[in-house]
Amino acid sequence: MDIPGPEPRADGGVAALAAAGGLHTYQLRLHAAYGPVVRFQLPGAGEAVSVADPVLLEATVGIDRRPERLFAFLDPLFEAGNLQAMPAGEHTPWRRQVLSALAGRPSHERHLPRFTELATALADRWDEQADHxxxxxxxxxxxxxxxxxxxxxxxxxxxxxxxxxxxxxxxLTEHLGRLHQDPPSDPPGTSAGRAEEALAHLRATVDRVVRAHRSGGRAGSSDLIGALVEAGASPARIRDTVMAMMLAAHHTTGVAVSWTLHLLGGHPEVADRVAGELDRVLGDRAAPDYADLRRLRYLEMTLKESMRLYPPGPYGARETTGPLTVGDYEIPAGTTILYPFWAIHMNPDHWPEPEEFRPERFTPEETARRPRLAYVPFGIGPRSCEGAALAMVEAELVLAVLLKRFRFRPAPGHRVTPVERFVLWAADDIRMTVHRRTANQDRGDAPGRRPAAG
Structure with missing residues (x-):
């Protein structure tokens, strides 16, 4: 059976993508028009197939190849090969080494005090702007x-x-500019020159930490670098891994927290319940410890629902290594498969009234009713985000620090428009007013109707 989709165009799909405002919204439109499996032209990849049904996605979950052309813009960041598209045989042991550092509770708990210090410093700065x-x-x-x-x-x-x-x-600015072909604002060569100097500084900084680990002078001071040094990774691979981790972190935690605050600002009933939980669990303390994070269950549900509505990375990509059957369709080897995270998360078959903001979707009972791939903010299979557990710890901590102290309201007259800039960004930031919490502002955790997400 032929896969449905729009008719091919001479421009390779550029105009259709631009008219939709980006790939994330284009995929929403494609799946609304053509169903759960869609064939379409993807600039830079020729033809691609997008799959928005979590049950059909199971057929693709084992693919461990990314299309190199889609990630080629990152090549200059890496010295030992592009980590985003490395061959499967090389990727599997590298992933195992990285997960040994990133996924464990001891590492997260050890770094939590420093994370708290940084989050508190931001809260202090925002406190000076409160009500202003x-x-x-x-x-x-x-x-x-x-x-x-x-x-x-x-x-x-x-x-x-x-x-x-x-x-x-x-x-990051320089290389994302190349991806989106932004016109340079500096004289020719100026921006690129600054980016090269910055990249050299980053690599030199990582090299100093690696040398300290190898000499034993500061063993264990970086869990990630320590694990890679112990595994015998080359200096270039260690540098590349740190760069890749910073790239991933830049577009996960901060973006996820900002969209969560945006949603809470428009849904005071949910914000009240989050505040009530924070007061019960933390008492008079301004920040949680690691054990507290496990008790902040409604906060976690709220964060997850926010990442459903606004997944930080709006899509993923794989390349088939052999013929693949997806439902009624046969997909040949070498095909680019798109994972449209936003379209998956808005699939009404698994998310009734998908535009509504309802943290209660993530109770254990509700989660058990859905297919496991109905919610995939960190990707799918062997190429999913290695730092997912760390990102959740960071995001929950930052939200707890901020929401224990403040209430957030939309800035009057400011329109928030999602745009795809490698991540799901806002076109003109998310501007909100910050108000210090007081006893008469908060009504505990009384449940209420959840208005639609705006």
């Missing part, structure tokens, strides 16, 4: 997430973490 005008959530929160992951990846062994953060932002 809006703050730009995504700018501040993505900078916070970079500071957190910089400390985690480098173990606090860098003398100037702010310079590392600034250097990474320069590198």
């Amino acid at each position: 005008g809006p703050v730009g959530l995504q700018k501040d929160l993505t900078t916070l997430s970079l500071r957190m992951i910089c400390g985690y990846a480098l173990g606090g062994d860098t003398a100037d973490p702010d310079r590392v953060v600034a250097a990474f932002e320069a590198v």
